[in-house]
Amino acid sequence: MNELINKVTKLLNDKTIDAFIGYGQGSTDRVRAIFARTVEQASKLIYTPACTFNLSGYLLKHEVKHLGKLGILANVAALRSIMQLASEFQIKDGEVYILFVNDDASLTEFSDFQSIEAFLEKANIDITPDEKARIEKIEAMSVSERWEFWNKEFEKCIKCYACRAACPMCYCHRCTTDVNQPQWIPVASHERGNLDYHLMRAMHLAGRCINCGECANACPMDIPLNLLTYQLIDPIKTGFGATAGMKADAVYALSTFKPDDKENFII
Amino acid sequence: MSRIGVFVCHCGENISATVNCEKVAQISKELKGVEFSTDYKYMCSDPGQTMLKEAIKEHKLDGVVVAACSPRMHEPTFRKACSEAGLNPYLCEMSNIREHCSWVHPKDDLTTEKAEDLVRVMVEKVKKNKALNSIKVPVTKTALVIGGGVAGIQAALDIANCGHKVVMVEKQPSIGGHMSQLSETFPTLDCSQCILTPRMVEIAQHPNITLYTYAEVEKVDGFIGNFKITVRKKSKSLDEHLCTGCGLCTTKCPQKKIPNEFERGLGFRPAIYVPFPQAVPNKPVIDRENCTYYIKGKCKVCEIVCPTKAIRFDQEDELVEIEAGAIVLATGFDVLKSDFFPEYGYGKYKDVIDGLQFERLASASGPTMGEIRRPSDGQIPKKIVFVACAGSRDPAKGIEYCSKICCMYTAKHAMLYKHKVHDGTPYVFYMDIRAGGKMYEEFVRRAIVEDETQYIRGRVSTIYEKNGKLIVKGADTLMGAEPVEIEADMVVLATAGVANHGAEALAQTVHVSYDAYKFFAEAHPKLKPVETNTAGIFLAGACQAPKDIPESVAAASGAAVKVAALFSNDELTREPLIAVVNRQAPPVFSSCVGCFLCQSVCPYQAIEREEIKNRNGEVIKTLAKVNEGLCQGCGTCVALCRTKAIDIHGYSNQQVYTEVMALLND
Incomplete structure (x- = not known):
């Protein structure tokens, strides 16, 4: 010290x-x-x-x-x-x-x-075994069970935006949530508005989340927000061969096209 | 308060048969901000347009909604009409009540209700529309022609003769393509090289044409009128200015047993070679994969014998940047090799050859000097079986289409054979004879009647070797599917014409779409046969689908006219429906945070960096900026922008949101 x-x-x-x-x-x-x-x-x-x-x-x-x-x-x-x-x-x-x-x-x-x-x-950049176990538990659920699980979690959200403030990747001066012309994401903390906000947050962090877990640490309602973004780490890695936060000159996986990108998500 | 006019079109019966157009017009009149509404049998007709123009003037309209067909059909018509009446054309929107409504629903009140909804959505959108002005961009009057076969040659010459510069890029060491490999051409039986080589020479000598052979297109940026192309000129290991083309090196090269691609493997070539005697340019290249020096590190015989010291072993590939206003794709096609067919021996029988190999056997410049001799022992075959549709029209082989040229060239092959081997018998197994074309049917008749070709309608099930003969087993379906067995000396497969190797990769490089068979896709099968969906990129010849020579040449001239029309103006007028980065008052300047994800996602390289500086010249913020000339308004950047700092003119967030809300808040 x-x-x-x-x-x-x-x-x-x-x-x-x-x-x-x-x-x-x-x-x-x-x-x-x-x-x-x-x-x-x-x-x-x-x-x-x-x-x-x-x-x-x-x-x-x-x-x-x-x-x-x-x-x-x-x-x-x-x-x-x-x-x-x-x-x-x-x-x-x-x-x-x-x-x-x-x-x-x-x-x-x-x-x-x-x-x-x-x-x-x-360095060891993996998520903890405990977090891994929790994700596996969520992924083992059926689609409707998962939907219910997350909706139940989001019900608790009071839209304090502590997760946004704690996240090192949420650095925009004006978050989409704060755009009111037009207001795609409702500000009130009702069920639908909460879902919209958290889905938007997860999507904005896809391929960018470096699994520090600060969002979940900051949440006063104990919503396991980190699991939502962690779940996206693996698909990005297997689908596009990219891991966030490893190289200073990396190009965002979702904004580039490589001929060997897997297109198995296209039906 | 808006003053919007709604014009509902009956499209004859196309819309009015299922939608109550009068009612749609009436209901629309009740909408907030709608000043005028009417319906008419044909809005796109002259009286219809006049009606629209007069209504704009009389009712002082500040927005127009035309409820009719798809905007792809008539949006330009109505926008122009608005413009003529003094209204900004981008204040006119079309509501598609034909393709999206009347054509896909039965006559019903609900169908009319849907039409009303579609009109309401557009009325709400128009309220948020802003007057926009079209963008002018300069045109680079140089065309890039990719591929130097007969189609590429024709397109290049036509464009160059219009007075425009042309850059031609050819992958092989010489231009000429497949046509230079052919012996004679149907239906006139004139010598292929005799009619092609003058054109090849013209390419080399034309003051407006720059030719890059042994070169490939590596990257294409930009857009119609302003493409930036990177071409990789592969190293020929040769100083082309010093080389006189004497050919001494090719005779002295110790490597002599390399299968000759031009002869389709029927002959050999050295490692330093000119593909064929009339090659343009007639200067050799070193095939580094087979050259003794590049394999073992010593040899250099060619360097020693070269009288002008033109050999350059250390020459590297050269990257050339080209600016062009238009691109013509003329990369041609390929034909399957005999090893594709398990039932015909997987290519293990030397005397089962493909049509292109037969062309080389029949060609005076070929490996047998034009005598028909079978590859295995050099004997003159007395019985030849030609198999048409080898692969083509066969879903089991994954090739469902007709390769189109095989019926004609098989008839030609049979004739050429008969002309050279008078006592020989040609047999042709065929599915149908497709001889549509000027003098084509007569030509096939000649093969059957005058040259006594035995045409058997049926397919060949198997071919195997027995006592030095090829046993061809098939069926004659015109004789009650009776089994036929022919002891042949040689078999020629009219193998399917397929997309060129690498066509898919090139399509992705050039950004054009392609079909399931990897042939390049035209913009419209009937009305835009030489255009692609990418503006400024045109198609010529068999890269689009199998085509014969006259068809390839006609398509090439068609593409050349499109290019010449594009080059007839100094400037292009573009729609102003492009992306724009928002700007706000200092100290924020913009909600853009400069993460530049938009830059990496933009398929047109249209995102630039803009530095905001304070009075001392220090950079205080870096923002994304859209290059108006490059942006095509695809909106990909908008989707990726997390802060919604980028918006798109004509399809703004606000407009789309308003449209959605208009539907939801019914």
């Missing part, structure tokens, strides 16, 4: 960065994100086993972007987010200073996207 604080202090002192996004102690026993702009704030950085969530969602937030040059403490999910955002031209190489805490608590700096790509090739 000291190594991290020392490193960030040095970065702030020599003006390599203007702010650092890391983990800090929340008001309860929970961990929160802190944005260290001074040496004093940097001293509050922590890194404990509880520090697992994906901080990269903050990188594109208007308020954070205006702090100046940013540094970030990234985990594997955050690195993948950064790669995906780079492929969508949202982050340029060298724009963000990226630190990673290794298993032995030592620090790794990523000087460029290439080194991140090399790192991710060896």
Whole structure:
């Protein structure tokens, strides 16, 4: 932990960065994100086993972007987010200073996207066995059972949009949900409006979700939103040979045509 | 408040037989914003159009809905009429109550109700329509002709003689195509090469034609009037400017036993070769797969003997960028080889050959100098069996169509054989004789009567070898399906004409559609036979379907006229129904976030990047921008845009939403 604080202090002192996004102690026993702009704030950085969530969602937030040059403490999910955002031209190489805490608590700096790509090739990017089991359970359901399952889950939704705010891939200035001329997606949190919103969200994340699970973590109603987008990871991989967030210059699987693309979904 | 006019067409009886047109007009008048409505027997007729124009002026209409046929038929007619009456043409919409309603439903009140719904939808849409102005784009007056067979040659010469530049790309080392392989042509029996080679020379000498042989089209971008094509000129391992075409290298090459493609495997060629004596250009290429130097790293005999030192072993493929306004596809066809047929020996009998091989045997420049000698032992066959419809018209073989040329060339083959082997007997097994064409039937008669060809109506079930003879077993269906067995010396299969190898890949590269047999698809089977569904790309010859020479040449001239018509104007007028990225007040500028998924999905490369800069010249935002000249209004970008920052003129989100709501809120 000291190594991290020392490193960030040095970065702030020599003006390599203007702010650092890391983990800090929340008001309860929970961990929160802190944005260290001074040496004093940097001293509050922590890194404990509880520090697992994906901080990269903050990188594109208007308020954070205006702090100046940013540094970030990234985990594997955050690195993948950064790669995906780079492929969508949202982050340029060298724009963000990226630190990673290794298993032995030592620090790794990523000087460029290439080194991140090399790192991710060896990293474990799979969803957890528990999540896998839950998806298999859903996929084993009949179509009507599945429909009922998700409708029941979506019934709980209060349209707080916490999932949208937490997702590092939901960076649009104006979400389709907020477009009211014309209003394709109803804003009220009734059954049909909820379904429309969540289907839209899942489709917008098809081939882009990097399975960090922040949507489900953020949901105050405990809807397993991550499973919805995770279910799309496999079809994209088997159908188009693409995995999101692995390469900075990747081209979106659903926007390109390759002669060897499988066309088995065309009836 | 809108002032919309609704014009309901009876289309004679086409619509009024099942839809109560008067009622549709009456009900439409009650709709909010509709100022005027009427019905008429033929809206597209002169009086109908006059009625529309006068109503626009008299009632000061600011929108028009014509409820009639599909907009594909008459939208331009009515938009033009509106324009003549002073109304912006894009404020006119068509409601399709014929194909979508009267033709597909019985006479019923519900049918009339559906027509009313369709009109209501369009009335709501027109309220959201905006006046648009057409877009003008320049035309590059150069045509690209892909394929240098007789069709490509004809198209290129016709276009070039109209004064336009032509670039011809041919995959083989020489132009000429299949026609250069033929011995004589039906129904006149004149020598194929004698009539073709002058045209080939003309291509090489024409000041307006640039010829790239041994080259393939790799990429096609752009659109009608403004295509950008990348051509890969495969390395010939030769400096063409230095080579004089003396041919010394081809005689000295130690590799002499490579099956000759031009002779269809009946002869051999060296690794450095000119495909045939009259080749254009008459300069050799090195076949790197079979060249000793490229295989073993040493040899270079050709380099040593070349008097002008023209051989270049290290020459690399060259990529050439071409700008063209139109493309003519003339890539031709192929014929199945005898190894396609299990019942005829899978190609294992040397004396079972295909029609193109027989052409080479009969050709004076062929491997036997024009003598009909069978490939196995060089003997002159005394009995030949010709099998028409080998593969064609056979659903079991996956080829349900008639290859069209085989009846005629089989009759020709029988005649040529008889002319050369007077004591020989030609037999023809046929399903039907299809000899539609000028002098065609007379030609077949001649083969039967004068040249005593034995025509047997029936199919050949099997062929096998026995004591040096080929036993051909079939049935004569005109003799009560009696079994027929012929001991033949040689068998010629009139194998089916099929799409060229690589036709599918080329269609995808050039962006044209193709049919189930991989032949390129025309835009309309009757009225647009040489156009494709992609504007500015035309078809000539047998790449579309099997065709004989006169038909290929006629299609080529047809395609050339289409190209010349396109090039007759300096500018093309395009519909303004294109995508547009929204713009908003600073600091947002646009709801576009610059993820550029639209850029990778756009099939026309129409998405560009626009940088928004502040007063100090610093880039503060990068947005997508639609190139008006390139966008074809397909709407794929709209579907992919997550923020709905892209919209399409004429089919905006707002318009489509309004249409849907008009239907739902009945």
